[in-house]
Amino acid sequence: MSMQDTGARGLLPRRPRALSLRAADAMLATGLVMAGLLLVLTLVFGLNPPASANTGSLMARFRPPALDGYLFGSDQLGRSMAARMAAGMPWSLGIALVAAVIALTIGTVVGLVAAWVPGWPRRVIRMLIDTVIAFPSLVIAVTVIALLGRGFWPLAVTLGLATWPIAARVVYAEAMSIVKREYVVAAELAGVSGAKILLVHVLPALRPTLLTMFAFTFADMLIAESALSFLGLGVPLSAPSWGNMLSESREYLVTAPWMMLVPAGAIVFAVVALNLIGDGIAAASRRRSGRAS
Amino acid sequence: MTRGLAIRDALLRRGLELLVLLVSISTLLFFLLRLSGDPAAVLAGDEADPETVALISARYGLDEPLLTQYLRYIGAIVTLDFGDSLRSQTDALALVMERLGSTLLLAVLALVITAVISLPLGAWLGFRPDATTRKWVNGLVFVLQGIPGYIAGLLLIQLFVVELRWLTSIGNAGPSSWILPALTLASFLVPKMVRVVAANTAEAMAEDYIRTARATGASDGELLMNHALPNAVLGATALIGTQFAFLMSGSLITEVIFAWPGFGALLVSSVERLDFPVVQAAVFVIAVLVSLVNAATDVAFSLIDPRLRAAGS
Numbered sequence: 001m002s003m004q005d006t007g008a009r010g011l012l013p014r015r016p017r018a019l020s021l022r023a024a025d026a027m028l029a030t031g032l033v034m035a036g037l038l039l040v041l042t043l044v045f046g047l048n049p050p051a052s053a054n055t056g057s058l059m060a061r062f063r064p065p066a067l068d069g070y071l072f073g074s075d076q077l078g079r080s081m082a083a084r085m086a087a088g089m090p091w092s093l094g095i096a097l098v099a100a101v102i103a104l105t106i107g108t109v110v111g112l113v114a115a116w117v118p119g120w121p122r123r124v125i126r127m128l129i130d131t132v133i134a135f136p137s138l139v140i141a142v143t144v145i146a147l148l149g150r151g152f153w154p155l156a157v158t159l160g161l162a163t164w165p166i167a168a169r170v171v172y173a174e175a176m177s178i179v180k181r182e183y184v185v186a187a188e189l190a191g192v193s194g195a196k197i198l199l200v201h202v203l204p205a206l207r208p209t210l211l212t213m214f215a216f217t218f219a220d221m222l223i224a225e226s227a228l229s230f231l232g233l234g235v236p237l238s239a240p241s242w243g244n245m246l247s248e249s250r251e252y253l254v255t256a257p258w259m260m261l262v263p264a265g266a267i268v269f270a271v272v273a274l275n276l277i278g279d280g281i282a283a284a285s286r287r288r289s290g291r292a293s
Numbered sequence: 294m295t296r297g298l299a300i301r302d303a304l305l306r307r308g309l310e311l312l313v314l315l316v317s318i319s320t321l322l323f324f325l326l327r328l329s330g331d332p333a334a335v336l337a338g339d340e341a342d343p344e345t346v347a348l349i350s351a352r353y354g355l356d357e358p359l360l361t362q363y364l365r366y367i368g369a370i371v372t373l374d375f376g377d378s379l380r381s382q383t384d385a386l387a388l389v390m391e392r393l394g395s396t397l398l399l400a401v402l403a404l405v406i407t408a409v410i411s412l413p414l415g416a417w418l419g420f421r422p423d424a425t426t427r428k429w430v431n432g433l434v435f436v437l438q439g440i441p442g443y444i445a446g447l448l449l450i451q452l453f454v455v456e457l458r459w460l461t462s463i464g465n466a467g468p469s470s471w472i473l474p475a476l477t478l479a480s481f482l483v484p485k486m487v488r489v490v491a492a493n494t495a496e497a498m499a500e501d502y503i504r505t506a507r508a509t510g511a512s513d514g515e516l517l518m519n520h521a522l523p524n525a526v527l528g529a530t531a532l533i534g535t536q537f538a539f540l541m542s543g544s545l546i547t548e549v550i551f552a553w554p555g556f557g558a559l560l561v562s563s564v565e566r567l568d569f570p571v572v573q574a575a576v577f578v579i580a581v582l583v584s585l586v587n588a589a590t591d592v593a594f595s596l597i598d599p600r601l602r603a604a605g606s
Contacts, residue, residue, distance in 0.1 A: 131310045133535075134587060135318070138542035139560065139579055143572055146564040147325045223441040227546055230443060231561055246447065250550075253447075253455050260451065264444045272439035279435075 024287060028280025031215075034273035042089040049087035054079065054240075065258050073258040075248070081262045084240045088263070091241035093270065095156045096221035102160025103217055104210065107167025112198050114168070115175035126172070129165040137162040138227065145233045155234055159221050170213055171206060178205045208285035215278030219271045226267055242267050303591035311584040318576055319370055323363060326569060370577070376570040378563075385570035389556050389578050395465060396555030399547070400540055402471060403478035404533065410483050412529065415490025416522055420513075422495050431491075438484035443546040446477035450550075464552045474551040481543035482536055489532055493525040527597060534590030538583050 063074040065081075072081035114125040141162050148154040178184060184201050192200075228234035229243025237244065242263040249259035333350035334341070341349075350356050353376075354365060369375070375385040418427050418434075440448075453460045453473060461470055497503065498521050506520055541557070548558035556575050563571040 127310065127313065131314045131317070134310065134538055134583055135314060135580060136538045136541040136545070136583065138545050139576060140318070140321075142545070142561060142564050143322065143576065144325060146567060146572075147328075219439075227441065227443055231546065231549055233561070233564065246444070250447070253451055257451055257455070260447055264447065267441060267444060268436075268439050271441070272436055275435065275439055 024283035031276030045086035050083040072262045087240040098156035099159035099221040100218040103163035106164035110168040111171025132165040212282045215274045219274035307588040375574040385574040389574045392556040402475035406479040407482045411486035415487045419491035419494025442481035445480035490525045493528040497521040497524040537586045
């Protein structure tokens with residue numbers, strides 16, 4: 001869905017116009033610049049965080065932002081919020097990235113198989129997808145995490161496994177329309193094997209869909225990770241993930257509201273960047289394929 | 294297909310889905326609990342001595358073969374026997390059902406708020422999307438969509454409880470304490486719903502029948518109320534069905550933030566304490582609830598959709 005589907009003016013019979021190519025490209029470019037900034041910050045500060053992320057000075061507790069060299073203020077132990085936010089990037093963004101890759105990989109394979117295999121296997125797969133989608137994924141995630149334990153990998157794998165059906169449903173729907181196209185039917189008649197058709201003809205045509213979905217899934221996983229950490233069921237309690245920082249901030253809403261606003265701002269910044277990328281790709285590909293005309 | 298048949302088919306499909314869901318989730322929980330170590334030790338808690346662990350092992354039949362355990366476990370679920378809460382020694386299902394009302398109250402309030410905000414706003418945005426102010430509002434909705442619901446909740450607390458001191462944020466103490474949790478839960482859905490209603494309205498406004506109605510002299514208001522909006526409401530109804538599961542995920546967090554006495558908060562605290570009978574009962578109730586809502590939306594959908602209505606008469 002594009003951001004600004006435009007309607008008909010006056011009596012002219014016009015289909016809703018998708019975003020102009022320029023507007024779509026502008027969204028995409030803005031999103032990419034924001035995501036690039038996050039990537040650079042993660043590589044420069046996140047993977048090798050400043051010491052002030054973990055050791056603070058009790059003399060410098062609850063410093064407001066932009067005061068005494070604390071760009072984003074300091075927390076209840078006098079640790080720099082800016083440094084902690086950077087140190088949280090590999091956790092929050094890393095887990096979301098791995099979870100999104102897992103969800104999309106499984107979803108793509110299952111969706112393609114369902115689109116290719118007719119009869120009862122397709123019905124079983126579709127039923128499985130519908131069933132898992134209809135259940136609140138967070139409910140499953142908190143239960144599984146409680147049993148597997150906290151940590152980077154348990155969280156990433158659990159989130160990925162809880163999310164793949166959404167990707168599978170989208171890939172399935174898209175692949176169903178692609179396998180009916182003439183060039184795929186022609187390849188099939190020419191005797192090309194099923195696996196080869198899926199890999200050579202169907203998968204490349206799915207690229208814009210997969211890219212869009214990757215951006216949105218990444219954003220969803222980031223929100224889910226921080227939500228679970230916020231509930232105390234995500235990363236280890238000592239890790240400076242954005243969700244953990246939010247969770248800690250709840251006790252100090254009155255004294256130090258920036259302790260909540262800094263990680264919240266980081267999450268919203270990342271999610272908006274990913275949404276811009278996703279919507280930008282979707283609008284541009286709709287426009288180029290001429291479906292919106 | 295007649296409407297009656299359509300409804301029957303939808304209900305059958307949802308029933309089958311619910312069955313598959315309950316069996317697979319119960320199975321998942323059963324094996325995860327056993328994979329993660331000695332379930333008797335988990336059930337007994339961290340500080341239990343060996344005798345207690347042995348007692349629990351015997352009481353739950355955990356020393357028997359896995360298949361026997363599994364069959365008895367499924368049998369107990371079929372008869373709605375989830376056992377007693379390890380913490381309070383009362384029936385787990387009763388504990389969950391006690392809190393059903395609170396969770397539903399919050400969910401219904403959130404749905405009402407979502408409808409009240411997103412239908413007019415979406416219709417306004419979609420009616421003439423080219424207008425400059427609406428483009429700005431669209432951009433604003435886009436940014437708001439990037440704010441996760443629970444962060445919206447924290448911001449609401451910061452504003453109305455900490456800064457303005459208008460409202461309280463702890464528990465259920467009468468209607469004024471409902472406002473913030475309900476707004477928080479609604480914020481999970483509102484931006485998405487606004488965009489769907491706006492897109493549906495915009496699409497409807499470009500249809501031929503709108504052009505015909507306009508040509509016969511219908512006013513803007515008539516066009517919107519009689520032609521474009523019903524279409525958008527249809528899309529929004531379908532969305533509520535699919536988004537109810539998401540709303541339940543949201544109520545988990547919302548109830549924890551506001552110490553709301555619903556089963557979402559109960560589930561989280563039971564998971565933390567590894568109180569598995571309660572976890573299983575809560576997951577079971579949530580699965581049934583989601584299926585019921587989906588079935589209800591299916592039925593409502595076939596009742597309002599004019600295409601199905603025409604086919605049924």
